[in-house]
Amino acid sequence: MFVxxxxxxxxxxxxxYPFQTPEQVLCRYDALGIEKGALLPVVSPExxxxxxxxxxxxxxxxxxxxxFAFCNxxxxxxxxxxxxxxxxxxxxxxxxxxxxxGEVMPNLPLMHPMVQNLLYHAESVGLPVVFDGSDQTEGDFxxxxxxxxxxxxxxxxxxxxxxxxxxGPVFWxxxxxxxxxxxxxxxxxxxxxxxxxRPSGPIREEGVVPKLLRRYPNLxxxxxxxxxxxxxxxxxxYGPRFLTEFQDRLLFGTDLCSPQMPVxxxxxxxxxxxxxxITPDVFHKVARGxxxxxxxxx
Numbered sequence: 688m689f690v691x692x693x694x695x696x697x698x699x700x701x702x703x704y705p706f707q708t709p710e711q712v713l714c715r716y717d718a719l720g721i722e723k724g725a726l727l728p729v730v731s732p733e734x735x736x737x738x739x740x741x742x743x744x745x746x747x748x749x750x751x752x753x754x755f756a757f758c759n760x761x762x763x764x765x766x767x768x769x770x771x772x773x774x775x776x777x778x779x780x781x782x783x784x785x786x787x788x789g790e791v792m793p794n795l796p797l798m799h800p801m802v803q804n805l806l807y808h809a810e811s812v813g814l815p816v817v818f819d820g821s822d823q824t825e826g827d828f829x830x831x832x833x834x835x836x837x838x839x840x841x842x843x844x845x846x847x848x849x850x851x852x853x854x855g856p857v858f859w860x861x862x863x864x865x866x867x868x869x870x871x872x873x874x875x876x877x878x879x880x881x882x883x884x885r886p887s888g889p890i891r892e893e894g895v896v897p898k899l900l901r902r903y904p905n906l907x908x909x910x911x912x913x914x915x916x917x918x919x920x921x922x923x924x925y926g927p928r929f930l931t932e933f934q935d936r937l938l939f940g941t942d943l944c945s946p947q948m949p950v951x952x953x954x955x956x957x958x959x960x961x962x963x964x965i966t967p968d969v970f971h972k973v974a975r976g977x978x979x980x981x982x983x984x985x
Contacts, residue, residue, distance in 0.1 A: 689953065690978040691716070691724030693790070693817060693854070693911035693940035698746060701736060704944075709746045711946045713753055719953050722975070723752070723984070724941070725786065727817065728759040731793045734828035737761075740780055747784070755982065757817070758785040761793055762805040769800035774808035781812055786982040789817030790854070797830040797838035806842060810849035815981060817909055820857030822871045832857060834868045836895050843903040850981065852938070853896065854909035856885065859918040862897065862929065863890035885914075890922045900933050907981070908933065910973070911940025916952050927964040934969045938977045 697706045707715075709726075716724065726746055728738040740758045747756045758780035765771040777788065788809050795802050797820070809816050821829030832838040836858070843851060853859070856872045863886055865871065873883030899906050908915065919926035930937060941950045960970040979985055 688720040689939050690975040691721050691941050692938040692978050693909055694724040694726055694943045696726055706944055707946045725757050726754050727757040727790045730759040730761050733794045756785045757787045757789055762801040769804045773805050774811055777808050777812040787815045790819055792819040792829045794827050797832050806846055810846045815850035817852040817854055819855040822857055843906055847905055850905055850907055852907045852909040856914045859914040860886050861894040862918040863894045864892040885917055887921050890925045907936040909940050910937055911942035927959055930965050931969050934972045937973050939974050
């Protein structure tokens with residue numbers, strides 16, 4: 688019923704953070720009604736130990752009917768400069784079956800020349816890109832952007848043939864107008880854990896996300912992790928309208944990292960379909976149809 692555009696797995700669980708094995712992912716997929724999913728490698732040292740693209744390709748080879756592969760390249764790779772020939776790597780992995788690039792999340796500005804070089808090559812090679820964002824330039828992971836996402840807008844203008852998937856709190860917090868810039872993301876506490884708040888309550892005024900989606904056809908929405916769920920459910924009238932308006936550019940995802948991670952979006956989409964808040968056609972596109980089209984899974 689569902690195709691997952693965003694999932695993580697390791698063949699051997701690494702230390703510290705309990706990432707799941709592909710077999711554990713498939714158990715969750717069976718329970719949630721997910722037919723197939725994309726495995727995205729983690730390569731940014733800001734968030735975790737780098738994972739090899741070959742690790743992802745091996746897992747896909749072992750379960751070709753249930754997984755498809757993304758590759759991931761740190762923009763600092765191959766010379767740590769804005770002239771790095773990253774297209775050579777991207778073509779190699781595209782030709783080995785990778786359907787996208789990501790999750791891109793070094794803690795650099797989105798408009799940093801090395802990040803822009805990576806996106807230039809992704810557009811040239813024809814790979815859609817999933818990126819995570821941050822509202823900080825130190826002590827975090829994710830590409831930094833300012834309130835209002837001007838760096839994202841300039842990137843969309845520079846690369847009109849590149850599909851960019853907005854993902855994470857910095858993107859989804861701006862579905863409505865922010866009350867304060869600090870609502871965009873959480874911060875790590877010095878004593879451990881995170882603190883912060885997310886926008887809540889009815890959307891009295893639209894934020895930049897729906898405006899950018901209307902203006903730039905190369906912007907798509909990654910509905911994985913809890914942030915898009917919170918964005919869609921904070922206003923039960925606006926959420927279904929948002930899904931309906933942008934039905935061709937929103938893709939279901941889980942962002943599963945650990946075996947116990949909840950995926951509330953499954954029940955939400957089913958409920959909205961069954962109660963008529965979204966049509967069966969909208970449900971089909973968001974749940975699986977768009978992923979099949981964008982990633983060539985037919």
